[in-house]
Amino acid sequence: MSIPLSWYLILSAALFSIGLFGVLARKNAVAILLGIELMLNAVNINLVSFWRYGNIASISGQVFAIIVFAVAAAEVAVGLALIISVYRRRTTVIANDLDLLKW
Amino acid sequence: MTPDQVIFILCAAVIVVTAIMVVTSPNLIHAALWLIATLFGVAILYALLQAGFLALVQVVIYIGAIAILFIFAVMLTRREMRDKGPQLNKNWALAAILAVLTFGGLFYILSGWSGFSGKAAEIPAGMDTLRNLGFALVSPDAYLLPFEVASILLLAALIGAIYIASASKK
Amino acid sequence: MSTETIIWLLPLPPLLAFFIIILFTNKGKSLSHCIAVIAAALSWLGSMVVFVRALGVEHFGKEVFQSSINWLPTGNTWLKIGVLIDPLSAITIFFVAWTVLMIFVYSVGYHNYGQPKGDHDRKGLPPHGATIIDENGHSHTVPSIEPMYSRFFAFIGLFAFGMYTLVVSDNLLTMFVGWEIMGLCSYLLIGFWFGKPSARNAAVKAFMTTRIGDVFMLLGIAFVYYATKSLSFRDILNEHTLSVLSSTTTPILGLSAAGLISLLLFIGTIGKSAQFPLHVWLPDAMEGPTPVSAMIHAATMVSAGVYTVIRMFPLISAGFDGYHLTTTMSIIAFIGAFTALFAATIAVAQNDIKRVLAYSTISQLGFMIAALGMGAYVAAVFHLVTHAFFKALLFLGSGSVIHGMEHGVLHTGDHSVDPQDMFNMGGLRKKMPITFWTFLIGGFALSGFPVLTAGFWSKDEILADAFGNGHFVIFLTLAIAAFLTAFYTMRQITLTFLGTPRTKSAEHAHETPWTMTLPLVILSVFAIGFGWVGIPDKFPLLGGILPNWFHEFVGGTLAEAPEVLPFNFMPLLTSLVVALGGLLVGWFVYRNVRSAAEDKLQFKLLKNKYYFDEIYDLLFVKPAYWFAETFAYKFLDQTIIDGFINRIGGVAQSIGTGFRRYFDAPVVNGFGDFLGESTKRIGRKMAPIIQRGRIQYYMVTSLTVAIIVVVLYFFFKA
Numbered sequence: 001m002s003i004p005l006s007w008y009l010i011l012s013a014a015l016f017s018i019g020l021f022g023v024l025a026r027k028n029a030v031a032i033l034l035g036i037e038l039m040l041n042a043v044n045i046n047l048v049s050f051w052r053y054g055n056i057a058s059i060s061g062q063v064f065a066i067i068v069f070a071v072a073a074a075e076v077a078v079g080l081a082l083i084i085s086v087y088r089r090r091t092t093v094i095a096n097d098l099d100l101l102k103w
Numbered sequence: 104m105t106p107d108q109v110i111f112i113l114c115a116a117v118i119v120v121t122a123i124m125v126v127t128s129p130n131l132i133h134a135a136l137w138l139i140a141t142l143f144g145v146a147i148l149y150a151l152l153q154a155g156f157l158a159l160v161q162v163v164i165y166i167g168a169i170a171i172l173f174i175f176a177v178m179l180t181r182r183e184m185r186d187k188g189p190q191l192n193k194n195w196a197l198a199a200i201l202a203v204l205t206f207g208g209l210f211y212i213l214s215g216w217s218g219f220s221g222k223a224a225e226i227p228a229g230m231d232t233l234r235n236l237g238f239a240l241v242s243p244d245a246y247l248l249p250f251e252v253a254s255i256l257l258l259a260a261l262i263g264a265i266y267i268a269s270a271s272k273k
Numbered sequence: 274m275s276t277e278t279i280i281w282l283l284p285l286p287p288l289l290a291f292f293i294i295i296l297f298t299n300k301g302k303s304l305s306h307c308i309a310v311i312a313a314a315l316s317w318l319g320s321m322v323v324f325v326r327a328l329g330v331e332h333f334g335k336e337v338f339q340s341s342i343n344w345l346p347t348g349n350t351w352l353k354i355g356v357l358i359d360p361l362s363a364i365t366i367f368f369v370a371w372t373v374l375m376i377f378v379y380s381v382g383y384h385n386y387g388q389p390k391g392d393h394d395r396k397g398l399p400p401h402g403a404t405i406i407d408e409n410g411h412s413h414t415v416p417s418i419e420p421m422y423s424r425f426f427a428f429i430g431l432f433a434f435g436m437y438t439l440v441v442s443d444n445l446l447t448m449f450v451g452w453e454i455m456g457l458c459s460y461l462l463i464g465f466w467f468g469k470p471s472a473r474n475a476a477v478k479a480f481m482t483t484r485i486g487d488v489f490m491l492l493g494i495a496f497v498y499y500a501t502k503s504l505s506f507r508d509i510l511n512e513h514t515l516s517v518l519s520s521t522t523t524p525i526l527g528l529s530a531a532g533l534i535s536l537l538l539f540i541g542t543i544g545k546s547a548q549f550p551l552h553v554w555l556p557d558a559m560e561g562p563t564p565v566s567a568m569i570h571a572a573t574m575v576s577a578g579v580y581t582v583i584r585m586f587p588l589i590s591a592g593f594d595g596y597h598l599t600t601t602m603s604i605i606a607f608i609g610a611f612t613a614l615f616a617a618t619i620a621v622a623q624n625d626i627k628r629v630l631a632y633s634t635i636s637q638l639g640f641m642i643a644a645l646g647m648g649a650y651v652a653a654v655f656h657l658v659t660h661a662f663f664k665a666l667l668f669l670g671s672g673s674v675i676h677g678m679e680h681g682v683l684h685t686g687d688h689s690v691d692p693q694d695m696f697n698m699g700g701l702r703k704k705m706p707i708t709f710w711t712f713l714i715g716g717f718a719l720s721g722f723p724v725l726t727a728g729f730w731s732k733d734e735i736l737a738d739a740f741g742n743g744h745f746v747i748f749l750t751l752a753i754a755a756f757l758t759a760f761y762t763m764r765q766i767t768l769t770f771l772g773t774p775r776t777k778s779a780e781h782a783h784e785t786p787w788t789m790t791l792p793l794v795i796l797s798v799f800a801i802g803f804g805w806v807g808i809p810d811k812f813p814l815l816g817g818i819l820p821n822w823f824h825e826f827v828g829g830t831l832a833e834a835p836e837v838l839p840f841n842f843m844p845l846l847t848s849l850v851v852a853l854g855g856l857l858v859g860w861f862v863y864r865n866v867r868s869a870a871e872d873k874l875q876f877k878l879l880k881n882k883y884y885f886d887e888i889y890d891l892l893f894v895k896p897a898y899w900f901a902e903t904f905a906y907k908f909l910d911q912t913i914i915d916g917f918i919n920r921i922g923g924v925a926q927s928i929g930t931g932f933r934r935y936f937d938a939p940v941v942n943g944f945g946d947f948l949g950e951s952t953k954r955i956g957r958k959m960a961p962i963i964q965r966g967r968i969q970y971y972m973v974t975s976l977t978v979a980i981i982v983v984v985l986y987f988f989f990k991a
Contacts, residue, residue, distance in 0.1 A: 002105045003151075005221045009213050011115050011148075015122055017206035022126030024198035024973050025191050030131055030176055032969070034138055037169065038122055041145050044157075052152045053221050059232065059239045063246045065157055066236075069164055070253040074260030076169050080176040081264035087180045096192060099966030194973055201976050208983060 008049035015042035029083050029093045033076060040072045111151060118144035129190045131177045139170045153226060156233050276326050277340035280356040280441050283319045283366070284451075286312035287433035294427040305423035306381050309430050313377040316437060320370035327363040334360050334829025341443060341505065353505055357443030361654065361830040364823075365440050365580055368661045371799065372572040373433050375792035379669050380429065380564040382788030383676065384419035391417030397468030399562075402683040414683040416676070425465065429568065432458035436573045440580070444505035445494045448581070452490075452545065455574045456483050462569065463561040475557035482554040486544015493537030500530055510587045512832060519591035532601040535589040539582060539605055546578030546638045549612040553886055555635055559627040563672030566627060571634050571664035579641045579657050586650055587831065593648055606646025610750040613639030615883075617757035621764070622879035624869060625693045626671045629765050633719065634664055636754055640735055643747055649738035650835050654827045655807050656731035662803060663718035663728055666796040670712035673785045673793065674698065674769060677705050681778035690778045695768040696869045697779060702770040704782045709770045711793040716766050718800040720759035721852040724815070727804030733848045734809065740847075741838035752847050759855025767863040775867060811840035 015038055022035025044065050051061020087093050121140040128134040142165045149158035213219055226232070239245040290312035298304045323338065330336050341355025358366065389403040394417055403417040419425065432455055439451030464476030498504055500521070501514055508514065518531035525533055542548070547555035558570050569575075582589065582605070592599045598606065613636045620632035637660050644653035678692035690697050702709035718728035732755060739748040774780045784790065807823035808815055821837075828834045866872055878884070965971075 002222075003107055003111050006213070006219045007111060007115070008148075008152075009219070010210060011118065013206050013209040013213070014119055016209070017202040018119070018122040018126055020205055020976075021198050021202035024201060024969055024976070025195035026126065027190055027192045028131060030173065030180065031126075031134060031190065034125055034134055034173065037138065037165075037173075038125060038141065041142065041165075044161075045145060045148060048149060048152050048154050048157060052154070053218075053224070056224060056226055056230070056232070057235075059235045060246070062154055062157060062232070062236050063239050063249070065154075066160065066240070067249055067253050069160060070257055073164060073169055074257050076172055077260050077264040078267070080172060081266075081268035083176060084179055084268045093180050095969055096967050098968075102960070102964040102966035192969065194969070197973060197977075201973065201980065204980055205976070208980065 005049060005053040008045060008053075012042040012045040012049070015039075015045065027094050027096065029086075029095045029098075030080070032095060033079050033083075036079075037072065037076065040068060044068050107151065110147075114144050114147050114151070117141075118148070127191075131190075132174065135170060135173045135177060138173065139166050142166050142170060153232070156236060276323055276338045276358075277356065279319045279323055280338055280358055281340065283316050283323070283441055284434045284437035286315040287430040287437065290430035291427045291434065294423050294430065299423045299427075302386065302418070302422045305426050306386065309426035310374075310377050310381070312430060313374045313433060316433065317370040317374040320366045323358055324363055324367050327358060327360070328826075332829065333363070333826065334831070334834075339443060339507070350502070352446070352503075353444065354447050355443045355505070356441045357506060358441065359830050360826050360828075361580075361583060362440050364654065364658060364827055365576075366437075368658045368799075369436055369440055369573055372661055372665045372796070373436070373568065375796055376564050376568040376572070376665065376669070377426075377429065377433075379567075379672070379789050379792040380425060380562075382786045383562065383564055383672055384422050384425060385416045386418060386422070386788070387786075388416055388418045391420070394420045395468065396420045397466060399466050399469075414686065416680060416683060421465070425462075425562070425564075428458055428461050428465070429564070432462065432569065432574075436577065439577050443507065444503075445497060445509075446504045448584075449490070449494060452541075452577060452581075453487065455569070455577060456480065456487065456545075459483070459558070459569050459574060462565040463558045465561055465565065469560065471557075472560040475554070475560040479554040479558050482551050483544040486541045486551055489537045490541025490544075493534050493541070496530070496534050496537060500534070506584065510585075515587055515591045518588070526600065528600055529592060531588050531591040532599055535585055535591075535601045536604065538585055539589070539601070542578035542582050542642070543608065544578075545581075546575045546642070547635050548608050548639060548642060549615055550885075552612065552616065552635050553882075553889060556628050556631045556882070559625070559631050563627070563668060563675065566631070567665045567668035567672070570631065571668050572661040575634060575638055576657055576661055579638060579645075579653070582642065582645050583650070583654055583657070586645060589645070590648055598646070598648070602646050602648065604646070606643050606744070606747055609639045609642030609644070609646050610747045610754075611639070612636065613643060613754040614750050614757075615639075617754045617761070619879055619882050620761045621757060622875050624695055625691075626674060626695050626698075626765065626769060627668070627693060629695075629761060630664070630667055630671060633667075633758065633761070636758060637664070637719070640732065640751060640754070643751060644735045644738060647739055647742055647744050647747060648835075649735060649742075650831060651807075651824050651828050652731065652734040652738050655734055655823055659718065659727040659731040659800070659803055662796055663715045663726075663800040666711060666715035666793060666800050667719065669789070669793055669796065670708055670715060673705065673708040673789050674701060674712070674782075676785045676789070677701065677708070677782035678778055680783060681776075681781035684781040685777045687776075687778060690776050692778065695765060696872075697776045698769045698774070699772045699776075699779055700770070700774040701779060701782055704774075704779075705770075705784045707784060707790045707793065711790075711797040712770065713766060714797040714800050716762045717856075720762045720856055721755060721848055722856070723849055723852060725801060727800055727802070729848070729852065730804035730807050732852075733845060734807070736848050737809075737838060737841065737844040740844040741841055748844070748847075752851055755848065756851035756855045759852050760859040763856045763859025764863045767860050768866070771860075772864060809840065810837065813840075813845075 019035045019038030019040075019042060022038060023032050024035075026032055026035065047061050047065045047068065051059075051065075054061070083093055086098060090098070092098070118141055121137045121144065124137040125134050125141060128137060142161060146158045146161040146166075149155070149161055240250045241247055287309075290309045293308055294305045298308060327333055327338065338358040339355065341353045343351035344354045345352035385400065389405060391400045391403045394400050394403075400417040400419050402414045404412050404414050406412050435451045435454030435458060437451070438454065439448050442448040442451065460476045460480040463479050464472050466472045494504065497509060500518060501509055503509065515531060518534065519529045521530040522528070523530055523533045528536065544551045555570055555575070559566055561569075589601055589605065590599070593602060616632045616635035616639065620629050620636065623629045623632060637656070641653045641656050641660070644656065675692050678690075678698060682688065682690050682692050714726065718726035720726075721729045721732040723729050736748060736751060736755070739745075739751060774782075805819055807821060808819055809824075810821050824835075824837065863872075869875060881887075
């Protein structure tokens with residue numbers, strides 16, 4: 001209605017950047033996953049706003065967002081499972097300590 | 104300033120602030136709880152966008168499942184990272200710069216787009232978006248296939264997660 | 274059929290006999306000798322037909338039998354070859370046909386046809402005898418059949434082909450072909466018993482020595498072709514060509530072209546007819562079986578050399594004005610006379626029955642050559658023909674004697690007795706009468722026994738020509754040589770046939786079969802009678818009874834008939850004295866000689882043939898061997914050539930090794946290794962920097978790069 005699209009887009013850009021900062025700057029692996037969740041939410045906001053401010057008849061924006069939900073859920077599940085498994089092995093969840101995949 | 108705009112600004116402020124708290128809290132439980140707040144804000148945003156179903160799904164799935172999952176994971180790995188020391192690694196300044204740059208870049212690119220300051224169109228009367236969404240997800244000539252694939256993806260994730268995180272493998 | 278066809282076909286039967294025997298009938302002895310003898314008989318028949326027809330032609334010297342074909346294309350012209358029977362070749366074909374046929378028949382008996390195979394006979398060695406047990410149980414050793422029986426007939430067939438080819442040719446080329454074929458057969462037949470090293474060496478010696486002469490002869494033929502563009506006799510020997518050739522001078526010895534050509538061709542004759550200095554092969558050629566010695570080295574092959582000189586006589590005498598000999602003729606006459614005397618002196622001291630005859634042949638050939646050198650054409654031809662008959666007779670007779678002696682040796686079992694040594698013989702006239710009488714006739718013919726033997730007429734004519742033309746030195750030399758001839762011939766006859774046997778083997782000798790004695794008888798008829806066709810017209814008492822047919826017939830070959838010299842008593846008297854005197858002295862000296870020790874004329878110098886073989890060995894043979902063995906083989910071939918090649922091989926190898934060691938391994942391999950190694954090292958150095966294993970690090974890096982790229986993109990887009 002009276003909210004310009006740009007406000008949504010700026011918001012999602014900001015949320016995305018904050019999430020990016022979290023991914024790049026946090027030590028704990030779980031915290032990194034939190035950052036990733038923020039980024040995914042930013043993407044979702046983007047998708048839905050484009051649906052609303054674009055072609056309402058074509059519901060694909062929302063469908064896309066639902067798929068993103070599913071994927072995010074799956075990804076979190078697997079990611080956390082991985083972290084737990086790694087924690088069992090190495091008793092650490094600090095991302096920087098997990099550096100075995102080097103030369 | 105219309106009421107929508109006011110609600111939006113409030114909502115946006117909540118989202119941004121809580122997001123910043125998510126990424127800067129040293130205590131992970133706090134961070135997870137701040138995440139829940141952020142997700143609430145996003146849900147309200149969906150409602151503003153007249154995607155009510157999505158708002159609901161957001162709350163149920165994201166907050167109800169994912170955030171809880173996070174809290175569980177944090178609790179299970181608490182022994183190790185018991186709030187010791189700063190939670191930001193040594194490259195955090197570079198990361199901040201990069202985040203700012205990313206934001207700036209995205210803003211710059213989007214502002215060059217003509218439809219940037221578009222106004223929302225009216226939802227035509229009689230269009231039931233929820234009904235359309237439902238049909239879109241299950242009609243073969245719409246998005247049935249991605250829907251099913253997503254289901255399988257969740258199944259795979261389920262099995263995978265269980266397997267990976269299962270108890271000690273001898 | 275026409276005479277020309279017959280002439281073309283004359284050499285063919287012996288050649289066919291050669292091929293058939295070699296290819297098909299080698300195992301069958303009687304079949305082989307039948308084929309060979311029939312072939313010789315066919316050629317003999319053809320020759321007689323041609324001869325008779327030639328006799329019937331008036332002025333045969335002008336109307337010859339001739340036929341030629343175009344053979345080699347040489348640019349716009351053709352080299353022609355063909356056949357020619359003029360008086361000279363007619364008379365030659367006469368004696369060649371007779372002697373060849375007689376020798377073929379003789380060979381059947383000589384090689385003991387009909388005798389059993391020997392006990393230890395091997396191919397390549399003379400047969401040694403077979404032991405048979407007669408009805409009383411006594412074992413006798415008898416002569417055995419020659420193991421290589423058929424091969425012999427094949428070889429003499431090939432030889433006969435060569436001789437016939439030479440005689441019927443009308444050009445130098447086919448004549449030379451026949452010449453060389455006979456040289457080859459001489460080698461094959463002298464070395465017939467190849468198991469004996471002496472025979473092998475003699476064969477090689479014969480071939481090499483005659484080859485030396487043949488090289489010069491070939492040069493002469495080439496010169497002829499160069500000067501006249503033709504090789505046929507009619508083209509060379511006509512007046513125009515001869516005058517051209519005798520007027521062009523050559524830089525060698527101031528000879529004219531004709532003189533030089535004839536000298537070169539004569540050198541071929543020196544080799545082939547065993548004149549000094551190339552005489553050394555003929556005595557050693559006695560290693561061959563006796564029919565070979567008879568045919569090749571008495572009647573036909575050595576006669577071929579003289580035939581060539583006679584044929585080329587117009588060329589040799591081009592420039593001869595009848596009195597002053599040309600340079601070539603002087604050389605020829607000198608060599609002939611010298612050889613005659615030289616060989617006769619050696620023959621006096623020889624003990625082997627065949628060696629005496631060999632040296633005798635050399636000496637008599639010297640007579641003929643000397644005659645030609647003096648220009649006595651008809652005399653030389655006459656002596657050639659008579660010599661062929663009586664020398665063949667003498668050789669076949671000696672073979673018969675040797676056979677008888679061998680029978681005696683086998684009977685007594687005393688193998689230390691050499692059946693060819695005259696001092697082991699004696700008294701054989703009682704044991705072998707036919708051989709004795711025919712040998713006597715031949716020997717008297719050789720000595721020049723007056724009137725009754727052919728040799729008297731021919732030798733007397735040579736002496737008469739020498740005396741009549743004023744060549745007194747030659748006359749004297751030949752007279753002395755004639756005396757010696759009679760002397761050693763009588764010596765030979767005395768030692769062999771007269772007196773009493775000196776060894777047991779001689780006592781047990783007996784006459785040889787008819788296949789050997791029949792040819793002796795036939796040849797002795799010629800040895801007696803042939804002289805009577807050439808009695809000079811002015812001869813006291815006998816001249817004029819029979820026309821001097823020979824002089825007319827053969828003299829017609831030349832463009833101008835040779836003149837008949839006026840009769841002179843001196844040469845006649847001289848030849849009577851030397852012939853009869855020599856015979857008497859020979860008989861007188863040797864009638865009581867019992868062994869070689871009593872022989873007063875066994876001078877070492879003469880016995881060892883003036884050491885010529887040793888001199889040649891030192892001068893030519895040893896250096897040749899040295900050259901071949903040390904210089905060519907060891908030095909040139911092994912050291913230089915092989916060394917060079919081995920050096921190249923070594924160099925190639927060291928290049929290869931060096932290449933490998935200094936280029937391939939360090940540079941090429943090194944480069945490859947360097948690339949790999951340096952990549953590894955760079956990777957190792959970079960890895961700790963880039964691959965940390967930390968995902969946040971990776972994400973930061975990639976995001977930084979992405980932002981930089983986007984900025985650059987937008988920067989450049991604007």
